[in-house]
Amino acid sequence: MPRREGGRSRSAAYLVLFASCLLAVAAASHQEFHEAAGSRTLLMSHEHTNQVHCSRERSRAAWKAIDEYLMPFVEKEKYELPSKCRLHPGNDMFREQEQHKIHFDINEWRCGFCKKAFRAEKFLDQHFHNRHNNLVDNSQGRCLADLCGALHCDLMLEFKKPKSKCSATAAARNRHLCESLADSCFPINQGQSASRLHEFFLRQFCDAHTCKNGSKPFPKGGRKQTNRFYLALCALTIVLLPLFYLIVFLHQREMKKGGQNLRRISKVVQKKKPS
Numbered sequence: 578m579p580r581r582e583g584g585r586s587r588s589a590a591y592l593v594l595f596a597s598c599l600l601a602v603a604a605a606s607h608q609e610f611h612e613a614a615g616s617r618t619l620l621m622s623h624e625h626t627n628q629v630h631c632s633r634e635r636s637r638a639a640w641k642a643i644d645e646y647l648m649p650f651v652e653k654e655k656y657e658l659p660s661k662c663r664l665h666p667g668n669d670m671f672r673e674q675e676q677h678k679i680h681f682d683i684n685e686w687r688c689g690f691c692k693k694a695f696r697a698e699k700f701l702d703q704h705f706h707n708r709h710n711n712l713v714d715n716s717q718g719r720c721l722a723d724l725c726g727a728l729h730c731d732l733m734l735e736f737k738k739p740k741s742k743c744s745a746t747a748a749a750r751n752r753h754l755c756e757s758l759a760d761s762c763f764p765i766n767q768g769q770s771a772s773r774l775h776e777f778f779l780r781q782f783c784d785a786h787t788c789k790n791g792s793k794p795f796p797k798g799g800r801k802q803t804n805r806f807y808l809a810l811c812a813l814t815i816v817l818l819p820l821f822y823l824i825v826f827l828h829q830r831e832m833k834k835g836g837q838n839l840r841r842i843s844k845v846v847q848k849k850k851p852s
């Protein structure tokens with residue numbers, strides 16, 4: 578009887594050991610790929626202690642607007658943005674982290690600092706917040722999201738808010754912010770390029786801050802993007818064209834062979850006929 582009880586307790590111990598092993602493996606594999614809900618709560622508590630009141634998502638949208646609708650023109654003019662200009666890449670507190678995002682596949686993002694992999698961009702954002710926040714310099718004037726009103730961030734964000742009624746006060750405020758950006762980034766007394774870009778910036782970003790219908794943001798266009806579909810079509814054509822010629826060539830060769838055979842048969846028939 579005691580032996581049986583000993584056996585039972587031993588098997589129970591094995592069972593517990595096995596279950597804890599399973600749990601450990603599951604936990605490790607889960608943590609390997611992305612930070613779980615637990616770290617999300619951690620992030621929330623972090624947010625209270627670490628005073629970064631700047632939206633990463635809206636900063637990203639602001640950067641997208643700058644990169645797509647301003648930078649191509651700045652580059653064309655070979656103009657260097659002054660460091661006090663808030664549109665300067667160095668004045669975006671998240672720029673360094675954003676540049677260390679590696680997007681392998683639709684479901685695979687990697688941290689460029691420690692190479693850890695994540696299933697979605699938002700998990701990588703959380704990882705940056707938890708592990709590499711020392712790289713964020715959140716000193717005054719480095720939050721790009723604060724410029725969203727001037728830069729039309731809502732247009733850049735994929736989920737569009739339902740169109741609310743135009744507020745004249747908000748439009749005037751955004752226009753003022755927009756014009757102050759034009760003044761600080763492209764001072765008209767800094768030469769031809771600066772004054773050309775000043776004028777351009779007003780047309781491209783600031784004119785649309787009005788409740789009157791008709792003026793849309795980015796009338797001068799943006800960076801030309803290569804169409805992925807077009808690229809895929811080109812690649813497919815390059816691969817399929819030689820294949821098509823090969824098939825035509827083989828087909829013609831078979832036809833020739835068939836013709837020769839026919840001629841040979843008809844000759845044989847003609848020779849046989851006189852006898």
Ligand SMILES: [Zn+2]
Pocket residue numbers: 688689690691692693704708709
């Ligand atoms: Zn990392």
